[in-house]
Amino acid sequence: MTPSLLLLEDDLQLSDTVKHFLELKGYEVYCAYDGLQAEEIIYERHIDLMLLDVKVPHMNGFEFLKKIRESGKEMPAIFITSLNSVEDVERGFSLGCDDYIRKPFALKELLVRVESLIKRTYGTHEEKIEVDKEIFFDIKELLLTVKGEKVSLKTKELKLLALFLQHINELLTYEKINETLWEYDEEPSSGSLRTYIKTLRSVIGKEKIETVKNVGYRFVK
Structure with a gap:
């Protein structure tokens, strides 16, 4: 990003x-x-x-x-x-x-x-980050690949993943996430955020993104 x-x-x-x-x-x-x-x-x-x-x-x-x-x-x-x-x-x-x-x-x-x-x-802004075994994310191009194949994700899902990878093992509050995902003329949606999280978990593994109840999320590695 x-x-x-x-x-x-x-x-x-x-x-x-x-x-x-x-x-x-x-x-x-x-x-x-x-x-x-x-x-x-x-x-x-x-x-x-x-x-x-x-x-x-x-x-x-x-x-x-x-x-x-x-x-x-x-x-x-x-x-x-x-x-x-x-x-x-x-x-x-x-x-x-x-x-x-x-x-x-x-x-x-x-x-x-x-x-x-x-x-x-x-943290360092490496262009290509290893998310997990055979899962890589190009943070500059916002490109996620699994076993060398491109994974099709929405722009906000890619931005969210980039945010997580820039703050590995850190708690990201809903406010911080909303600031990143939505522009000033957009209304943040908690429902959409949950959908983005669900999609990312299905690709990179459910255990990679922890829910911190009523506060936000944490990407663990």
Whole structure:
């Protein structure tokens, strides 16, 4: 699954440059030019990592991250800012950021930091993952094969399997799963989710996906 990034940056030229660079490297980038736009994106889209300028209109980066963390969202965040005092850095980390990069910066350095955080948070993004004996999943192409034969699954079933494989042995709550499977203009369906789980179990084995009653599911390996 393509990692999704939120880029909060009010410099339009810099935002456009960073967006195109990261998209060429295989990331999906949602741009916001002020804190309120960023907040809308966070609640409408599944975001894997946030790139946050501090000095932006309406709600600055510090205020935005504080609000996001208080709401329970824990995706990693990198501050990208011209602020360089020790106090600013300390404040950023105390609010829950994971890294700090000062302007001006090299795009390659930004990429290294993004990739490092994605890998640390979600595990390695191998393209082909062994689900079980003779069962492989290409996480980039969303392709599941059993004994070398392609298995026909719905897009949401494939996205769900990709999510499980990025969080092996971790509890995934219904909220986390819903954020991944349904777009902002779609209504999450618990009935559909149960059907997707049933289908995946029939292919990869019932014991691979545990039900945690009233909370969510866990992929075990």
